[in-house]
Amino acid sequence: METNEILKEASRRIFEAVKDMAGTEKAAGDFGRGAGGDISRNIDITAENTVLDYLKEINFECVVLGEECGRVELSDNPKGFIIMDAIDGSANAVRGVPFFCSSLAFATENRLSSITDGVITNLSTGQMYHSTKGNGAFLDDKQISVHKDVPLYKIVGVNTSGASQEIMKKLQPVFEHHSHTRHFGANALEMAMFAQGLMDVFIDLRDKIRIQDIAAGYIIVKEAGGLLLDSKFNSLDADLSYDTRVSFIAAANQEILDEILPRKE
Structure with missing residues (x-):
């Protein structure tokens, strides 16, 4: 099998x-x-x-x-x-x-x-x-594939549960942007729905995510054509250790990511 x-x-x-x-x-x-x-x-x-x-x-x-x-x-x-x-x-x-x-x-x-x-x-x-x-x-x-057209409504998933003031400050452009923010309480399912094209960006910058939370979502997002980056905007990768915690950014394309969460020089 x-x-x-x-x-x-x-x-x-x-x-x-x-x-x-x-x-x-x-x-x-x-x-x-x-x-x-x-x-x-x-x-x-x-x-x-x-x-x-x-x-x-x-x-x-x-x-x-x-x-x-x-x-x-x-x-x-x-x-x-x-x-x-x-x-x-x-x-x-x-x-x-x-x-x-x-x-x-x-x-x-x-x-x-x-x-x-x-x-x-x-x-x-x-x-x-x-x-x-x-x-x-x-x-x-x-x-399925990530959303490829210009969205009628920009929907951004943001996990801020237990986020520090520093992280919330970093995310301020997301909340100020004319988009609709969401978090439903299950990162894996949200990654899957992002891969389905139901969200345009999905962000978790808390450095709290375990590998178990994102492993299946990792391959599904990539195979659906999405970008999957770490908090420094590099391609996401990590070991499978229980001590490992990651942040990630999933985006339908670079253009919408730059629009919603611009990099700070």
Whole structure:
């Protein structure tokens, strides 16, 4: 079975396992802090165990890098890394806000740039975004791309949760610009929607993003034709360590990025 198909099947199983949990008492609970540093909820643990059980069932030789479970070695001779945020947007999921997803990616080496496959599933609808390197990006069976025309409304995603005054000052041009800013609470799903052309720029400059949050979005955005840069406007790359935190800027093209977030000389 191709790696992309394995990620898709794992995502389908997550959807079936958690689709009735969101907004109920079953979603909550406190299982301590996961490997990523956030409190693990029951819906997180259920989703992760679903993936781990499936990978063991098919004997997929890999190292899993999970948001909650940490590093799990499923083989002495792994083919690569499964980078897993089984529930991105846990706060939304627990409260019943219908904006959360699963994010699964496969990397051959210890770098973001080695990611070959990614799948993001909207766990409120079951819709699946997926990509394999060199083959484009898709929403279910339809190929998608970033917005290529001049937008009627400029929509900019900006994650400012817990942002410092310094970061807010850096982002001031975004808020002063004649655009509509948004943040829905699940970075992976927002990256997927950006890749679909529903936003023109998506920015997170807080240096808080874990690799699990953006791994699948990384390949989907790139295959959809988007720019994906770090806070210094260089091509985004990083290792897969649990200590790694990144900032990123996704843009449909350089022109709209320069318009919304101009570089300071």
